[in-house]
Amino acid sequence: MNLGVLASRSLVRNRARTVLTALGVAVAVLTFVLLRTVLVSWTASVDAAVQDRIATRHKVTFVMTLPKHYAQDIGKIPGLGPSTYSNWFGAKDPNDENEFFATIAVDPVSFLEVYDEILVTPEDRKRWLENRRGALVGDMLAKKKGWKVGDVITLTGTIYPGDWQFEIAGLYTATRKSVDRSTLWFHWDYLNDALSDSRKDQIGWISTRVRDPSRAADISKAIDTTFDEMEVPTLTMSERAMNSSFLASFSAILTALDVVSMVILGIMTLILGNTIAMGTRERTGEFGIMRAIGFRPRHIAIIVLAEGLIIAALGGGLGLVIAYPFVEQGLGRWLEENMGGFFPFFDIAPETSAMALGLACVLGLFAAILPARRAARLNAIDAIRRIA
């Protein structure tokens, strides 16, 4: 026997209370893990951004367009590799207008060159490049919608009104988990040809590879300087910065999630502190006896702190045991299939687990500080008198 055993035995004194408290901690840790995983997955595009890719858009906002000839002009700037251009299309499936998936008009050849993490079979690639109406669809979106190669689908345009027909030319997967596999890519020419003269030859943004990623900032500045003297000024930034600026529009939600995850741990700490305090109050006499037979205040404090740590670790461990199958086999797969645009992958990061368990243990100790201090300061005579 040692002080740790003594602490763990004390927890079985009132089994129902210990179990309920551990469950409370488990639920808090589960919720924390879910919220953190949402944050990690949502911001994964920033972390997973390719280092040698930069994006150029309208200086004011990415909603405003650039002239198409910018895509050719940019190639004249030294230090750049291949580039491609795209337009956000924003179409919806008329059968399910509440459903979201990205639809983007691209130049197929240069797109596959610049975005080499997109994996397409040679047959699908050939079919897509040769078919002006062809669409390259993520395998997850195809699975969800039941689309197969050769199917003709109709989408309703929102930015570009009307019904748009596409033929599924191929499916793509990706070499990296962070790539959204629920996007529909199609020929920019198909879009451009259908537009009125006033909207023709406009592009949303240009993506360019840089030969030396360490010079990405200098090259971005050079691009913007070049276009400052032309009709539309640009803003060029690394893919990571562009993704960050896109996420910034959701910053309030992200901050709220961050705050809520911390508030949940705060509530857990209070519940745990209350349970530990109740337990120590009930054992005032015992602590008095222990002090009488020679236990020092620090021994009593260690026992109470160990109780906080043990119950938090048990609850935290239980929370993780519940979280893994819940996320990895249930919620995570559902989110990837249905909200792949926001959550291209939804897995619990090892750092999140470690953080959840670590914080639970630290807060368990923190919750026990006050009861431990109170128990350690008990006067032996007063404590014994309470049970006499």
Added chain:
Amino acid sequence: MSTQEATFAASANGKPIVVLKGIHKSYQRGKEPVNVLNGLNLEVPEGSFEALMGPSGSGKSTLLNLIAGLDKPTTGTVSVAGVDLGAMSDAELAKWRSRTIGFIFQAYNLIPVLSAIENVELPLLLTHLSRADRRKRAETALKIVGLADRMHHNPRQLSGGQEQRVAIARSIVNDPQIIVADEPTGDLDRESADEILQLLDRLSKEFKKTIFMVTHDPAAAQHASLVRRLDKGALQ
């Protein structure tokens, strides 16, 4: 037995292990000081079994706490086993208690989630003994009190008398020089109480422990070799 007889008996039995001189103890109750012990002098000879009787509020438990090093006098000196307790810090007193004093309480005060042997082992956690040695000593203590067959029972599986015997085993497991007992038979029936008192008698005679017992029970006091009476903070 009168105080004079008691003092004589004490001095006749051997050198004193407990020496209290000019003890005053007062508490603050609200704004009023309450005097509990008034100029008390006491010598308890080594190896004796003494009983302290007196009405409620006479200061018995306070005196017991002073001897056990749980409390300090307002004025006066307390010397136990050759050590001046007034000169010791709280930490030193705690360490001293763990080696010198064994405690027996009226309500047994065993830890309900520990088995009998674990309860007995508890004071040994403060020593540097190995786990095996601790277990061995706890087993020996339980054998002495006649509970070798109840080692792994929890307190709630034991009778009141058995619980008190476990508490006695806990009090002797560190081989203390002095055992202080506060109403050790107060919660027991006559038969169990007699068993406990016989055990204390045995600890005194066979194991040469000095036992200082506070009791209300005249029958219990009869087991002691010396009975002292305390009233209004003074020995009669």
